Amino acid sequence: MxxxxxxxxxxxxxxxxxxxxxxxxxxxxxxxxxxxxxxxxxxxxxxxxxxxxxxxxxxxxxxxxxxxxxxxxxxxxxxxxxxxxxxxxxxEGLIKGPKPTWLTVVMGSRFRYPVLAILLGFMALLPFVSPPYLVNVMVKALIYVSLGLGLNVVVGVSGLLNLGYVAFYAMGAYTYALLGQYLGLGFWVCLPLGALVATLMGLLLGFPVIRLSGDYLAIVTLSFGEITRLVLTNLDITRGPRGISNIRPAGFFGLDLNGPIKDFLVANLGVDKDMDINKILTYFIILGLVILTIICVFRLENSRLGRAWLAMREDEVACQAMGINKTRAKLTAFALGSTWAGLAGVVFASHLSFINPTIFSFMESIMILSIVVLGGMGSIPGVILGALVLIVLPEQLRAFSQYRMLIFGALMVLMMVFRPGGLIQSAREVYLHKLGGQDGPQGGPAGGAARIEALNGAGRPVEGDGRG
Amino acid sequence: MNFFLDLFMSGLTKGSIYALIALGYTMVYGIIALINFAHGEIYMIGAFTALLASMVLGSLGLSGWGLLLSVAAIAAVYSAMYGWTVERVAYKPLRGSSRLAPLISAIGMSIFLQNYVQLAQSPNFLVFPDLVPQIDFLAPVARYISRTQLVILLFTVFSMVGLTVFIKFTKMGMAMRAVAQDQTMARLAGVNIDKVISATFVIGSILAALGGVLIGCSMRQISFYIGFIAGMKAFTAAVLGGIGSIPGAVVGALILGFAESFAAGYVSSSYKDVVAFIILIIILIFRPEGIMGQAQTQKV
Amino acid sequence: MADLRPAAGQAGHAGDPVLQTRGLSMVFGGLEALNNVDLEVGRDTITALIGPNGSGKTTFFNCITGIYRPTRGQVTLFPAGLPAIGLKGLAPDVITHHGLARTFQNIRLFNNLTVLENVLIGRHTRMKAGLWGALFRDRATRREEREAIGHSFELLVSYGLDHMANELAKNLPYGDQRRLEIVRALATEPRVLLLDEPAAGLNIGETSSLRDLITSIRERERVSILLIEHDMSLVMSVSRKIYVIDYGRLIAQGPPDEIRRDPKVIKAYLGEE
The missing domain is CATH 1.10.20 (Histone, subunit A)
Incomplete structure (x- = not known):
């Protein structure tokens, strides 16, 4: 042999x-x-x-x-x-099922909520004890986390390669910049509006092109990204290549955060005296957005709609044979991904206070795609890790910054060849069932001999008759 | 009238260069149903190799047609080597994997090559020397067609004829057509699929390199970024003509060249790049099989 | 050719057609892959469609399940107690919703999802929750989800796959993958189950358990089965009526014993003398 x-x-x-x-x-x-x-x-x-x-x-x-x-x-x-x-x-015992990783073990154990609470507490305290530049880096990283998670729904879960994702990000950012500039609308009004504009554009583009096969979709979205950038560069209303500056940061009930509030925070909580308190607010806004995104994506992934997306990614013909309306499922995924890009765009514009078309180049789309690919397509923790690695690490290693895109390109090839599932492969939900139990409502619609109970949660099957 | 003629000629030459690149896309797609995103970079590398070769050979005293032809030959050889390597590294290990994986790998390769050239050479535009010698007999019609335009047309026509002969009459060309038709049957008939795929990348790269040399001669400057835009447009041309179809790619490229040239002349030059993209989207929506392509039936 | 069309109002009895094609034809660029195929699947019976390789069997499946749009002819479904439904020209997902489910010749499972999720996706068309339900998990959605999971587990228990419910589909042994594909199709609650060469690639032992599976499905679920198969012994032992197709035309139909002796069938399979 x-x-x-x-x-x-x-x-x-x-x-x-x-x-x-x-x-x-x-x-x-x-x-x-x-x-x-x-x-x-x-x-x-x-x-x-x-x-x-x-x-x-x-x-x-x-x-x-x-x-x-x-x-x-x-x-x-x-x-x-x-x-x-x-x-x-x-x-079949010899054929290995999904291996438990430290992540699934922790998240499946009863330490799940304490661990999450500690993590959340740490994230909440971070801006008060860290220097201003770190808060800036974290805001940037969190923006990319939410972008990554949004694109993950499109690419990782649904298998639709969107190479113009940055266009929807730009829609959100420009919606806020323009409405703020010309109509004086504030951040909180523009946040849903930016999302709405991006979603509508997603539907508008998605409607005709969504029935195209995968590689054509990639090219059309790429073209759409370029068209958006060119249009933004050439329009008068967007001030062309010069872009829009003096975009206001998010407001907080009309208070001036850098006034007495800042003095209080600096004096009592040990906040850095050079800190712009608006950045702390932005930090919490984007943190909230990320948490919301995680909850939404998690719920979607384990729902009828999310399973339809996964089925579509795995096999388009078989998914239709299961009664899934392919076009509608694709369109929903595509538009929903755009919604998140729009939300992130509004936050981004308020964070940077200045935007121009060159920010929203094709390379930015590639950057977000790298996050999804490196982290793990379809995997929420993977995408978070991907964003932290690709955004925070280069900030720390500025000497290598010129090699950044070179390394991204090589990484994309290497990941596809050797680890197409990414750093943290997506783990599928584990469902439990028991036979011959006595309590609880009957599970199935047609009462059979088997008593069945299903538990949600990324846990491993547990022996015994106690209910989780 | 003169303005129209100018636009016509510039459209024709532009279309010819797009055609040279589009052939690579369409051939690779025909054989392995992959959009080779890195193909535009191969063209860009062809242009850079030509620039370096022309400076070295020029300083050695070569000039005239000899210089142009040897520069083109060197660029073709180097691009072919790059094309072969790209296939070997980024696509071959992914045969039989999911549909998304080779696409992402291709994009990664494209980004890598772009940045490699940017780092190794320059992030700025570099001046490309005028390699086309004087053509005396062109003097009476010089105001209608420049010597560079003539050379571009000649190169393109020769390449097309060469490609047609290759595909129609050589053993490898026959094998390519067989693989494009039915890979399994071709393998059963004893065709070495790996060799055919490699050959497709090599030939596509040679054509792209010629395009790179010609664009250098005509624009007189190149940068690491030219591959991306040209690649997009050539791909549009390939789709327009019907991806997988060789005559389709040429027809699509010419249509695109004219459309762009006339749009720039009569509409607005700042939106000339948008034209290609809009054509692409419209074509994909209304006739995804292209002008000369055939509708695909799904295999179940 | 005998006209087996039932008189109106008789729907519901065993043996009446539940699925019927009339003059079904499919032309691919001048090539007639199917030519005037009239076929009936009797209610609660197993019907088989056989024929040499390339005779048009899978094309027939693709035509009635909406993957191809037939060039000519009718496809009609007769649900018990409901008006007849014309299936021609409907999208594949709509056809599945009306009660046709199929398996594929080369297994098409959702490989990177678990066995249970594969079956749950089969429930898709019998569930309602949309974007809203997914995001807000209201009571109706939670109940629906619970019921779907319960139903899927029941199916897995019934067909002996429950011990692998949380394995990825691609890690299953080949025979179990075939089985899972059938269970997934059953999860859509079909009126007619279309099996495309379910015995392909199975060894003798697996084929025999497949035979038991097919007969037990017909007994347990109220479902009619249309079977495409190469394995003659399987076809002869399970089906009540057999249709034989060659070069896109029906050349014979009847009970297994007749088909076995039909000279036209023997010729199609063994070639000209």
Whole structure:
């Protein structure tokens, strides 16, 4: 069964790996040769040669190529072993179900609510004890969390690749900026309006294009994102490329937060004296939005509608055969994703107080998509982690900022090849049932011999007759 | 009338360049039903390689047609190598996975290549040398067609003829058509699918590289970002003509070139990029199979 | 060809048609995949459609389930005690709602969802909750959800899959995947269950348990079954009436014993002498 040469002579196998690694690094150096060694001086219009970057590239490629081959083989082997198990008809006990992770264990235990409460308390205290810049970073990260969770409904749960997500984000931001500028409307009025505008645009775009197959949808949304950006750049009302400035922060019952309230907070709660208290308010607004989003997405995922989305992602033909109206399900997912982008857009505009079209470029869509892909498509904790990793980490590692998009691009390829489920794979809801119990209302509509009870919650099946 | 003729010629040349890129999209889609998002970057790399090659060869004393042709050849070879590698790294490991995975991988590859060139070369526009030599016999009609435009048309026509001959008469071309029709049957008939896919990427990349050289000659400046916009437009052209159809891609590209050129001339130049996108959306809504494509029946 | 159309008002008796096609034809760019197919599925019976590879069996399924729109002809459903419903031209999800459910030749489960969720999705068309219900989880939604989960568990218990309820569908052994696909179709509460080569890829033991499964479904659920199959012994042992199709045309119909001896059928399967 096994290859005799590889099992008998491990030395030869290692040699083969080294050879493959050398070949790969030679090939990559050849590819990189002109672009990375020749440099043009635009002012003198001369060209200079420097091979100093090549040795590093060669070494890195060598290591990466060997790792690549190793992981690719491991991946292939995993696939085979499962298939073998299936074809041999081995007892299902041998086929592993979803493995419990630390996350599902904690969330399934009775410590769930205490853990969540501690986490929430920590998040609530954070702005009062941290320096202003950290609050800014957190606001930014939380905006991306809600964007990520919104896009996750579209891409991760429903399997619709939306590459123009940033357009709906821009709709929200511009709705607030324009209504505030021209009509003097405040943040709290514009928050639902921004969401409404984005949702309507989502429906307007979604209605005709939603029946297109997946890859066409990707292209159309990409085009839509670009059109939106170009229109914003060329319109007079949006002040073109200059954008709109002096956008007001969110109000708090008409109070001036940086007046006596600030003095009180600084004196009694140890808040940093350089802190803009409006930022703390923004922090709580976006935190609230994120919590609301998490609840909504969780409820959706485990509902009739959410299951229809998942079914659609898994198999469009089979989902229709189950009586799911594909068009309507797609449209709902698409429009709902836009709603969240609109909400996040309004908060974003109030946070930054200045917006222009270049903020809403294609790269921004890619950024949000990276969050979903890296974190785990369809996984709520995954998306949160993805946003924190991709937003907070680069803030801390500014030296690498120019490599950021390069790394994102590479990450997207690597994730798809080796871990398409993302860092935290989405765990499915576990349902419990008991046979022959005595209490509780009858579950099924048609009374059968089986007594059935279903429990919600991401818990693991529990033995015994006590009810969870 | 002259204004119209100018717009016509610029539309024709623009359309020719789109056609060269669109062929790569349409061929890859025909074979493995994947939108190769990174294809625009291959074109951009072709343009950058051409720029570097022209400066090196120019300083070695090469000039005239020899310079233009060797620069084009070097760009084609390099782009082909990149195209082959992209397929090997980003798409091949994903055969048989979900529909979304290769798309996301393709976008990742596109972003990676864009930033790679930006970091390795320059984030700004670079001046592209005038590689097209004087063509004396063009002097009487010079006000209707420039030498660059003539070269673009010639290159495009030669490439189309070459591609047609390749697809119709070579063994690999036949294998490509077989795979496009029915992958399973082609495999059973002994066609090496992996080889055919690689060859498709190589050929598409060569055509894109020629497009890159030509756009450099005509715009006289290039940047790492040109691949994204041109890629989008070429893709639009491919969809317009009917994705998977080779003549369709050419027709679609020409229509798009004219539409853009006339829109810029008669409507407003600031919205010229929007035209392509709007055409794309309209086509996808009303005739997703394109002008020369066939409606697909779902396989169940 | 005998006209088996029932007299009006007789619907409801065993043996009356519950599903009927008249002159069903499907043309793909000049190629006639189906040509004037008249077929009836008797109420509470198992009917089989057989034919060589490429004879048009799956096309027939796709036509009556709305995946393809038939070029000509009628598809009619006769629900017991209700007016007849013309199915031609309806969308697949509407057809499922009216009471046709199917399985697929190459299993099409929702692989990354659990076994229970697969069945729950089958309940979709019998549930009502929409966006509002999902977000606010009002009482009606909670009750509906509870009932759907209960119903799904009952189905899984009845067909021996409950011990794997929380496994991902893709991790099931092949035979159980086939079984799950049938259970998922049953969850839609079909009047007619369409099985597309359910024995494909099963070994002898699995095929025999499939035979038990099919007969037990017919006894337990009030459902009529239309079966496409290659496995002759399975078809002959479970079905009351068999239709034979070749090159898109019906070439024979009748009870198993007649079909077994029909020279036209033998010729279609074994080729010209």
């Amino acid at each position: 096994t290859n005799p040469s590889s099992s008998q002579k491990p030395g030869r196998a290692i040699l083969a790996e080294i050879k493959a690694g050398l070949l790969a690094s030679l090939w990559i150096c050849l590819l990189a040769f002109p672009l990375m060694t020749l440099e043009i001086n635009p002012s003198s219009h001369t060209i200079s040669f420097s091979a100093s970057r090549l040795p590093f590239l060669a070494g890195a490629t060598f290591v990466l190529a060997i790792l690549w081959r190793f992981f690719l083989r491991r991946r292939a082997f995993q696939g085979v072993s499962k298939a073998v198990l299936k074809s041999e008809g081995l007892p």
